Amino acid sequence: AEGGLLPAELIKAKYYSGSGEGNTASLRIDYRFKAPDGQIVDKRQSLSRFDFYAKTVPPAGSTILVLYVDKELFEAL
Numbered sequence: 001a002e003g004g005l006l007p008a009e010l011i012k013a014k015y016y017s018g019s020g021e022g023n024t025a026s027l028r029i030d031y032r033f034k035a036p037d038g039q040i041v042d043k044r045q046s047l048s049r050f051d052f053y054a055k056t057v058p059p060a061g062s063t064i065l066v067l068y069v070d071k072e073l074f075e076a077l
Helices: none
Strands: 004-016 026-034 040-047 063-070 073-076
Touching: 026 063, 040 073
Parallel strands: none
Antiparallel strands: 004 026, 004 063, 026 040, 063 073
């Protein structure tokens, strides 16, 4: 109820296909956004994603969304 969506800039994205049995594909992203208090936040996050392939990873400079609750709790979507 107290969270909100904020725009963020994708700085870098790298796709990992996973290897071996049971190892799932993932996407590591670096992104930057401006928090409601005006602070610029740089963050790296890993996501287990099944709807991306190496050819469909968004390019640097793309806009993504961040679910922001406070300066300690936020996550790229």
